[in-house]
Amino acid sequence: MSASYDGVTCLPVTGVGEVRAGDDLAALLAAAAPLRDGDVLVVTSKVVSKAEGRVVTAPKEEALAGETDRVVAVRGGTSIVRTHHGLVMAAAGIDASNTEPGTLVLLPADPDASARALRERVARDGGPNVAVLVTDTAGRAWRNGQTDIAVGAAGIEVLEDHAGREDGYGNVLAVTAPALADEVAGAADLVKGKLRRAPAAVVRGLAALVLPPDEHGPGAAALVRDEAHDMFGLGAREAVLHAVRRREPRGFGAPSPAQTLAGALTEGLAGAAAGEPGCDVVVADDGTAVTVDLPGATDAASGHALGRLEERITTVAYAHGWHAAGAVPRVADATGARVVLRFVAATP
Known part of the structure; x- marks a missing residue:
């Protein structure tokens, strides 16, 4: 796949209101932002989780334990863990912001399935063919700050493999593979923001990336690095302790x-x-x-x-x-x- 884009527009989706368990999220979003064929609908995982009833009142330590597959690193009150989805995130992506006091929002149980369901619901009864990304905010190991990434995807290729192609100087590319879904997620977050109550965005101008209605693509799970190839599966201190104690074999690749x-x-x-x-x-x-x-x-x-x-x-x-x-x-x-x-x- 190789495509060029003349221009990309990111439009915030506002006016959705508070979403609760059981709400028809796709209908709410489509009503707030009329969609066109070839659009990419980018939805924050928090609003998806609310619609799916993934809001709990348990203590955060208890919720974290339930969402954790493996602890990667702990520094003070910050825990970086690998979730059951394979995502490596602070506090397993559990969020206490933009939710009622005393409640916690967990990540969707299956973000790719959530994206597929939203896409199919939007297309029902002659609706437009759009791609759907479910996104969440994550930090980066070597950089300050956070950015949005795709944790769920449907109707879009999430990676573009450049291996074997030549650059403008004739050099053969070996491992270059832009994470398209993450790039779109980051762009959409510029208009969603964290404080303006815009739970979604429409990214327009990327129709070349949107798959036919009967193809959902590999999903965002394809962006999760397999543990066998993870060179940073443990924090520096944790790697030493694991090697000395020899209790947990995971994390070393x-x-x-x-x-x-x-x-x-x-x-x-x-x-x-x-x-x-x-x-x-x-x-x-x-x-x-x-x-x-x-x-x-x-x-x-x-x-x-x-x-x-x-x-x-x-x-x-x-x-x-x-x-x-x-x-x-x-x-x-x-x-x-x-x-x-x-x-x-x-x-x-």
Whole structure:
């Protein structure tokens, strides 16, 4: 897909009023903003959640626990978590603003399904063919401030893959893939704002992106990075603690290749400290196991040193996605002169 756009217009949708559970949200939005074929209707997740009854009065800690799949990082009173949708957001996207005091608004249970339902409802009885985005506000790991992103989508391709194309200088693009749905969500938020009670916006001029009525597209779920390819699945402190405690395998991404782990062990741990034994690191021919052979003495002092080295080796292996094989990772031979640690890749 490749398209050019002569101009894009973002129009706020106002006058919708308070939305409550069971309201026909699509009808309310269509009445407030007459839609045309090729429009993109961008709706804040909060108003979708209200219509779907995703408003609770539970304590925030309780609501957060229910919406959390995995904790990514905690700093003071801020919790960054991975939700059951796969989104990584502060407080799981739970919001206490623009809702009645004492209530909390959760994200829609299935934002893509919500977007599809709104799109189908708008098109019913000869209505226009529009795309629908359900959006929420999120921070960025390396930048201050927040911007809107698409958490649900229907009738639009959410990514445009440029891989294999040439730029104006003849360079072949490799990984460039604009997140079209997020770009549209951010543009729409310029007119929705946070204080003007405009729960939606109409983005006009992007008809080339809108799919035929019988095609909903991949949904915003296609924008969620798989955990195996997530290089930032844990905060810096949390990554250290997880590796040391070795209780939760998720967050480190896919296991590193065996040779990568072997290099890390050899460089950082072989003869790592004075008075500790050296180690031999061997990668199995098929790459399915990495063995660390620790020659050692049998006196108490050396045994203590060996224990410290073994702990470091196991921690480094865990951080690379490799776990000790078997229930007893330490195996001594008949002379007691060597300890063998064997690691295998583990899928979180």
